[in-house]
Every structure is written in structure tokens, then in C-alpha cells.
Amino acid sequence: MTICCSSAWLGQEQVELDRAAAAREHGTNELVSPTIERWFTPYFREWHAETAVYSAMIASTDDEAYALCSELIGRVDLRADLPAITAPTLVVAGADDPATPPEHGAAIVDGIDANARLEVLPHAAHLANVEQAEAFTALLGLD
DSSP: EEESSSSSOOOHHHHHHHHHHHHHHHHHGGGHHHHHHHHHHHHHHHOOTTHHHHHHHTSSHHHHHHHHHHHHHHHHHHGGGGGGGOEEEEEEETTTTTSOOHHHHHHHHHOOOEEEEEEEETTTTTTTTHHHHHHHHHTTTTO
């Protein structure tokens, strides 16, 4: 199993509630810039035009669906479930991910225990699989 740029518990319910409120009040179009800033490093944003595809995706997301998802993300706590994972697990984190920093990946590995390992991709934020596609693919053994 592979878990990429994730967290078993963000510990920031109010931040997610604020995002939900913003989506409902102003629409997802207003959330494009701060989301792209979390998802990609400054270098990637400057030099890779494909971030426009992700911007369009965010802007076109249904406002209420975004809000509901944010509320759920803010509340979810899966830490107690981690020991039940017995499959060999690769946890990938982006070294520059402000949304789910490498410490979150390390906490997942610690919770799963013996069958899990953490790999941190340098020069990558929240969408590390996009920013470091070749390195990510190599980790999966698909290169």
C-alpha cells in the first residue's frame, strides 16, 4: 500500500472549518491561490504551467462539496486505526509540504509499525507525485 502526502490526524479543525466557510461564502474560486501555494513549491509554480490545470480543477469544484470535505478533513482522526494495517506500506511525504509535513508521514509509519517505511521527496510540496513524478514513480517500482 502507498500513502502519499497524507496525515492520520491534521490537528487543525478550525483551519478546515474556516476553509469550509470560505467556500460557502465566496466560492472555491477564492480558494485557488492559497490551495496552489500549499500544493506546489514556489519554484514549481513559477516554472510549470500545468499548475493551471489544478487551479481550474479547484475553481470548478462544487462549493458545498468542498466545504463538506474540509469539515471532514478537520475532524477525522485515524491514528487509532493505524495498528490494524498489516500490509507493507510505503508512506511518501514532500519535504516542503505545508499541508501534511513529513512529520505527519512519520506518525503514520510509527502507528503502523514494522511493515511501513517513510520516503521524503525533496523539492516537493503537497502534490509530491506531480512535482517529483520520476522519483515518485521509482519509489513505486514502476519506472
